[in-house]
Amino acid sequence: MKKLNGTIIVTYRCNARCSMCNRYKAPSLPEEEISIETIKKLPPMYFTNITGGEPFIRSDLKDIVRELYKKSDRIVISTNGYFTDRIIDLCNEFPNVGIRISIEGLEQTNNEIRGLPNGFNRGYETLKKLVELKHPDVGFGMTVQDKNAKDLVPLYNISNELGMEFATASLHNSFYFVETKNIIKDRLMVAGYFEELINELLKSSSPKKWFRAYFNHGLINYIFSQKRLLPCNMAFDTFFIDPYGDVMPCNGTKDKEVMGNLNTQSWEELWNSTQAEDIRKKVRKCDRNCWMIGSVSPAIRKHIFKVSWWVFRHKFLRCFKKKKYSMYENKIVRDFSDGKVSKEQLDKLSTCDLTAIVNDGLSDKSKEIFNDMTGEEFVEKNLKNQDI
Numbered sequence: 001m002k003k004l005n006g007t008i009i010v011t012y013r014c015n016a017r018c019s020m021c022n023r024y025k026a027p028s029l030p031e032e033e034i035s036i037e038t039i040k041k042l043p044p045m046y047f048t049n050i051t052g053g054e055p056f057i058r059s060d061l062k063d064i065v066r067e068l069y070k071k072s073d074r075i076v077i078s079t080n081g082y083f084t085d086r087i088i089d090l091c092n093e094f095p096n097v098g099i100r101i102s103i104e105g106l107e108q109t110n111n112e113i114r115g116l117p118n119g120f121n122r123g124y125e126t127l128k129k130l131v132e133l134k135h136p137d138v139g140f141g142m143t144v145q146d147k148n149a150k151d152l153v154p155l156y157n158i159s160n161e162l163g164m165e166f167a168t169a170s171l172h173n174s175f176y177f178v179e180t181k182n183i184i185k186d187r188l189m190v191a192g193y194f195e196e197l198i199n200e201l202l203k204s205s206s207p208k209k210w211f212r213a214y215f216n217h218g219l220i221n222y223i224f225s226q227k228r229l230l231p232c233n234m235a236f237d238t239f240f241i242d243p244y245g246d247v248m249p250c251n252g253t254k255d256k257e258v259m260g261n262l263n264t265q266s267w268e269e270l271w272n273s274t275q276a277e278d279i280r281k282k283v284r285k286c287d288r289n290c291w292m293i294g295s296v297s298p299a300i301r302k303h304i305f306k307v308s309w310w311v312f313r314h315k316f317l318r319c320f321k322k323k324k325y326s327m328y329e330n331k332i333v334r335d336f337s338d339g340k341v342s343k344e345q346l347d348k349l350s351t352c353d354l355t356a357i358v359n360d361g362l363s364d365k366s367k368e369i370f371n372d373m374t375g376e377e378f379v380e381k382n383l384k385n386q387d388i
């Protein structure tokens with residue numbers, strides 16, 4: 001069987017309060033969350049991302065990772081870095097697991113965006129402890145927006161000092177983020193900081209960073225609401241599975257799109273079903289133009305010549321013509337700054353919809369949580385019960 005790229009959303013419970021994601025208000029019920037039995041049914045994968053919510057809220061995360069290692073070449077866990085002891089404990093048992101901690105800016109900006117008390121210091125301490133332990137695969141990620149764009153290059157510099165990976169994203173709207181109103185307001189300002197980062201990445205001697213430069217070039221294109229630079233191939237060799245066992249093409253759709261359910265079906269039955277085929281047809285026509293690493297990384301693998309050409313041209317121009325990358329290489333940036341395209345036109349093309357009804361993708365049973373309390377209260381109570 002062909003190896004796939006899978007993302008496992010192990011829980012929708014989250015202890016953070018991010019301004020660009022309302023998932024913390026819509027948690028899943030622990031007893032409904034994906035079981036080891038369902039995880040055993042997943043296909044072989046060349047890459048697995050474990051995410052949430054906050055995955056380390058699950059007390060059985062080690063059991064999940066142990067099972068996933070039987071079928072995956074590489075595992076990376078995305079976390080807010082808050083539960084340091086659990087993270088260190090897991091890394092001691094699985095020294096090859098990748099850890100990506102979300103840090104949304106320098107201290108004050110991060111704490112404002114993530115809404116976690118002392119969140120920056122907790123995340124940063126976790127990072128430092130992992131470095132002290134010489135954990136080989138550690139990095140941090142940042143969702144770039146108006147509030148934190150100025151911290152982009154300083155954070156990249158910190159990642160270099162610590163010898164870590166640095167991943168970027170920008171604002172998206174979807175059922176997964178329980179959000180429809182995210183949008184970049186000052187596009188030129190944010191793109192300017194991306195331009196600075198791209199030049200830093202191209203300056204480095206690491207080919208991996210040159211490809212990251214391309215990814216960030218795609219983010220400029222995305223925040224100007226343009227067609228993706230590479231076609232989206234989700235649901236073909238890539239999938240997401242949510243806490244309920246529902247297999248989906250991605251986490252970028254407005255409403256939850258389901259190919260099948262792994263609690264009740266076998267992988268082969270689900271993956272080859274007409275329902276899955278219908279979702280693939282929808283992906284082919286999808287106009288949301290997301291640019292998140294989950295959908296871009298497989299696309300880069302598929303279109304490696306096109307991307308390598310971009311990298312080669314920009315390295316060549318830099319080395320031999322002393323020419324830096326400019327965001328004005330993108331026609332839309334020129335048109336926007338020349339006034340040929342207005343902010344309102346770009347806003348209309350984006351996925352931001354101030355009037356849309358937000359779908360959270362929760363099961364009816366999980367929604368019963370709200371009969372007695374808010375999602376935040378539910379998670380707080382749950383964490384107290386776990387004594388973390």
Ligand code: SF4
Pocket residue numbers: 232233234249250251252253254283286287288289290295
């Ligand atoms: S562009 Fe791709 S990743 Fe984004 S919503 Fe559409 S199918 Fe999903």
